[in-house]
Amino acid sequence: MSKLDDKRELLKLKQGLISSEESSFSSDERPDAPILTGKAALSNFVYHYSLHLKIASFFLIIGGIFAFFILTAEKYDLTVMLIADNSEASAYFALNSDKLKTALEQYTPDFDGNGRVNVECRFIDLTTDVAGVQRSPDSVQGNMIKLFGEINMGNSLIFIGNKEVLENIPGEEMKFEDFYCAFYPFDSTSLNLDAPDDLYIAVRNSSDEEALLKAMTVFGSIMGTGF
Numbered sequence: 001m002s003k004l005d006d007k008r009e010l011l012k013l014k015q016g017l018i019s020s021e022e023s024s025f026s027s028d029e030r031p032d033a034p035i036l037t038g039k040a041a042l043s044n045f046v047y048h049y050s051l052h053l054k055i056a057s058f059f060l061i062i063g064g065i066f067a068f069f070i071l072t073a074e075k076y077d078l079t080v081m082l083i084a085d086n087s088e089a090s091a092y093f094a095l096n097s098d099k100l101k102t103a104l105e106q107y108t109p110d111f112d113g114n115g116r117v118n119v120e121c122r123f124i125d126l127t128t129d130v131a132g133v134q135r136s137p138d139s140v141q142g143n144m145i146k147l148f149g150e151i152n153m154g155n156s157l158i159f160i161g162n163k164e165v166l167e168n169i170p171g172e173e174m175k176f177e178d179f180y181c182a183f184y185p186f187d188s189t190s191l192n193l194d195a196p197d198d199l200y201i202a203v204r205n206s207s208d209e210e211a212l213l214k215a216m217t218v219f220g221s222i223m224g225t226g227f
Contacts, residue, residue, distance in 0.1 A: 015053045076120040077111040078218055080104060081150060083161035085126040088196045093123045094168045096193065100160075103191040107221035111214055122156065126165060157206055157215035160186060180212060181219060189222045 004089045065189040082097065093100075104119045124147045130134055150156055159166055163183055182202040186195045203219050 064158045065168045072199060075076075075112055075114065076106070076118050076156070077107050078214065079122060080158045080160060081147075081156040082121055082123040083126065083127075083147065083159060083165050084123075085165040086162055087129070089129055089162040089165075089174045090125050092196055092199065093125070096195075097121050099124055099193060100191070103193055104218070104222070107190070108218050122150065124150070138213045155208075155211055157204045158201065158219060159204060160199065160201045162196070164198075165199060166202055169174055179203060180216065184223065190224055191222055 080100075082093045082100070084093055094099050101119050101121045104121070105117045107145050110117050122198070124143050126140060126143055126147070128140055157180075166183060180203045183200040185197075186193075186199040186201050189199070189201065201219070201222075203212075203215050206215075
């Protein structure tokens with residue numbers, strides 16, 4: 001039946017000239033949808049689900065970025081905190097952090113077994129002025145917050161700093177029992193690095209026995225006591 005015949009048949013149905021039983025035309029008839037394959041099917045899928053695909057791609061990209069940083073993050077055998085609240089200790093750490101890192105690596109075992117020793121020295125400067133120039137309060141406050149985070153959540157157990165800052169970290173008074181070993185003059189170590197007289201080294205106590213053992217192993221080596 002042609003399209004013209006269809007229209008005539010439909011018109012007769014509407015006018016009541018014929019009944020639906022007498023007509024060969026059905027208003028419910030629909031042309032069969034073509035079955036898509038190959039590129040056509042893919043294009044049709046992308047067209048109908050483009051928003052879903054964009055959202056999924058976004059989360060895949062974010063997940064990939066996080067995975068990349070986790071897998072490529074620097075691994076450290078030991079992390080040491082360097083803390084100063086006076087200009088002399090601050091200047092010393094600023095100028096000698098790399099030398100200190102290299103010296104400590106000579107006494108640090110390859111704890112993670114990756115074939116090389118890598119020590120991280122994290123310097124937190126709490127001095128309020130440098131050569132008579134007042135530092136930004138926001139900068140000092142930011143470093144204090146960073147220090148509190150390291151104390152509460154970090155894995156650093158070896159602390160090096162001027163004695164006053166080690167004994168009384170602002171807002172976090174350190175009692176003697178908080179340290180496994182406290183306080184030893186830094187110039188009594190085997191590191192052979194000239195340092196201010198007021199610089200000390202200590203090992204903070206921890207319930208993490210494995211981390212404490214690593215810290216004490218290195219501390220014993222540089223003190224020559226063989227802990």
